[in-house]
Amino acid sequence: MLKDILKDYEIILASGSPRRQRFFEDLNIPVTRDVRPVHEIFPEHLKREEITNYLSVLKAEAFDDLKENQILITSDTIVYNDGVALGKPADHQEAVNMIKALSGKDHEVITSVCFTTAKTQKILNHNTRVFFKELTVEEIEYYVTNFKPFDKAGGYAIQEWIGLIGIEKIEGSYFNVVGLPTHLVYKTIRELVQN
Numbered sequence: 001m002l003k004d005i006l007k008d009y010e011i012i013l014a015s016g017s018p019r020r021q022r023f024f025e026d027l028n029i030p031v032t033r034d035v036r037p038v039h040e041i042f043p044e045h046l047k048r049e050e051i052t053n054y055l056s057v058l059k060a061e062a063f064d065d066l067k068e069n070q071i072l073i074t075s076d077t078i079v080y081n082d083g084v085a086l087g088k089p090a091d092h093q094e095a096v097n098m099i100k101a102l103s104g105k106d107h108e109v110i111t112s113v114c115f116t117t118a119k120t121q122k123i124l125n126h127n128t129r130v131f132f133k134e135l136t137v138e139e140i141e142y143y144v145t146n147f148k149p150f151d152k153a154g155g156y157a158i159q160e161w162i163g164l165i166g167i168e169k170i171e172g173s174y175f176n177v178v179g180l181p182t183h184l185v186y187k188t189i190r191e192l193v194q195n
């Protein structure tokens, strides 16, 4: 299995997200965590996956000291709605406004993952379409007050109450919405260590 092949490698997960760390545990892929601070600012002209590609590469730029056997993984997730990229809401009102903007329609959740070694860099992305029912103001207020989704792109988490009651369907990977297109991550790590 992949864990055996990986014994000669060190995978560094540069992510503060507990969900991304959990994915690697569940994939049975051992990682070392090393999170280095980054200002997540992107040029205004970028669109959709150009934004997440840019930010996932930016998160890798703090690592210019990789050894031969190390594979660095960085990633970024945005909610893309009506041509606007939604990141994490700064406060209660911004979270409420973001969810109101997503209510009763569909939007895209885009995640990019960047794999960096001492010699190469590979970036992939995946796009999931999420369909929200029409949410009431009470439902939105209840969710934001009780779940405080300030660490979630777009101000919501599909894996929480709002996802259970409000999401009618999705097209694409569920895990991508939570923060990683796990099937692509597994496939890409295999390819990197077998080449």
Ligand SMILES: Cc1cn([C@H]2C[C@H](O)[C@@H](COP(=O)(O)OP(=O)(O)OP(=O)(O)O)O2)c(=O)[nH]c1=O
Pocket (backbone or CB within 6 Å): 014, 015, 016, 017, 019, 020, 035, 075, 076, 077, 078, 079, 088, 109, 151, 152, 153, 154, 156, 157, 158, 159, 177, 178, 179
């Ligand atoms: C839309 C949505 C996002 N999210 C999460 C995934 C990401 O962790 C987060 C978006 O922020 P990101 O900036 O992609 O990631 P992060 O700051 O949590 O971690 P790091 O940059 O250190 O890797 O929102 C959910 O958990 N559920 C959801 O339904």
